[in-house]
Amino acid sequence: MAEESGTYSRSSCTIESTDGVILDGRIYRPTSEENSSFVAVLVHPYSVLGGCQGLMRGIAKGLSSRGVIAVTFDTRGAGKSSGRASLTGSAEINDVISVCKWVHTNFTTNTIILIGSSAGAAIAGSAVDEVEQVVGYVSLGYPFGFTASILFGRHQKSILQSPKPKLFVMGTNDGFTSVKQLENKLKDAAGHNITHLIQGATHFQMEGPAFDADMVNLILQFITTL
Template identity: 70%
Template sequence: MSTSSGSESCTVETSDGVKLRTRIFKPNELMDNLVIILVHPFALLGGCQALLRGIAVGLAERGYRAVTFDTRGAGRSTGRASLTGFSEIRDVIAVCKWVSENLSTDRILLVGSSAGAPISGSAVDQVEQVVGYVSLGYPFGWTASILFGRHHKNILQSPKPKLFVMGTRDGFTSVRQLENKLKSAAGRIETHLIEGAGHFQMEGPTYDAQMVDLIIGFIQSL
């Protein structure tokens, strides 16, 4: 078991000039060259990188480099958040590019939480270094699809390995809706259902350790 040696903050600039506040969580002892980039929930509902700190710290403690960042208009990043999450795809791509250049890796795992799942899912095939994708509570349901529906096909058609984690009481997506969506998906698909967990509950610190275990298990299977 390695211990985390802390984190450092930096700024990443996007192709359209937005400055993203980014934090890198580094382990004392590196287990793997792969870097995990975590994409936070919907900025317009208060989503920011701080919500993913627990998972990032947990990953660093297990020997993996983890990166969190505030998407445009969130936290201390510049720019304005978009309603549909399409501008934020650029943010994910910019951070991936920065990570591959500055942390000398050719292997990135993208992890998206809630609205961060469709946003990061749309970036998966746009970044060569991304080797897999984990969704924590992808909002596939009807109401959420009004905002994020145009993202679905980008991740469902990607040939890269995917893990979908969801609570069985997710208020945005039912288990049946998840299963129906994944029927048409390409590539290797895994699902993990957390019995009795609601959407926002799963975002809370109670589930951080479980999310870390699931993410690491998925990495080891790649």
Template identity: 65%
Template sequence: MGSHETEFCTVEVGDGISLQARLFKPTAVTSDIVIVLVHQYSVLGGCQGLMKGIAKELAEKGYQTVTFDMRGVGRSSGKASWTGSSEVQDVIAVCKWASQYISAERILLVGSSAGAPIAGSAVDQVEQVMGYVSLGYPFGMMASILFGRHHKAILQSPKPKLFVMGTSDGFTSVKQLKDKLKMAAGRNEIHLIPKAGHFQMEGPAYDEQMAELIDKFSATL
């Protein structure tokens, strides 16, 4: 395993909003793909710290990896929105910042839980984004009340997509996921984690496996 160091950075979104980001820098960069991780639902305590385990694993695999707090979280200014609509601008700003600050020409966008629909809405708005990984996309009926407005953007995107989900996910059933992807454009892959629940899959016990799946998918871009 390689080693890495981290650097805290500030990303300006506009409208007076600035975000705290963290760049995980491998000692030896082995991929030209930069990975941007989008954390879980801000309103329920989602923050970049929850993505740190996956970010470390990816940095040790040689990827420059970025985590950040969306608006209204941690040291990021602004106010979180219920539907994640404003946060799409945060994701776009961080991707554009990565393309300038670390010269990222190819970005893989990874969203966890509510971060998946938010990231999905940003995919086609940033030309450097080459692909998308969702960890536990909340496609189910109840979650769709909050995040349904984001579905169309990612399902219509021609960019390659990987959907990782636990078979015991309480927000989305395997059937709901497969039905959604039947209508999706481009290349869509599904990876199911047997018996894993939604929040269980977000836990540190799965960080290594998530990083492994992201790494494998990245190699196909």
């Protein structure tokens, strides 16, 4: 399925996870891939609360129109993907790993940047060191706060101990994580970590389309540092 802009095309794909779940995905390809040395794999927010790959479409379109191949997918139990969602996102780690391995197999350009939004950032963070081809990680609103950590706290150790370069983007009015909590978590984190705060933005505002262009610019800037 071709998009109107002429700068990218979009097509559907299905990806089988290592435990047999069938994941529904979309590939956003730049019209010219000559300068594309990365594939961006995007992980959507919490599926239990309605998160799906459609929420990542704007960022995927923005990246592909700027020369980066982007892949979105519905984690298990979301959209047209089979299987059942897990409450803590533990089963979904396998979905992310499976998609990254599929990218490695199916693209000549297979240096991967892993991007997660909200709970998707926690899930993606647990997959970063499980895939050799992942060279960088972008978190959009990581749920580091105390209440969110009841569900997603088990993911934190993996990303905080990863030596791979990381970018953490968060709104200063995020209702799940305070700026202080973010700073405290990253204080002793391994590797090179960049923080970018969006002044006045709430958690759910940052997930909305109004901030897609900002997210694309930040991701592209981060890619230039890798």
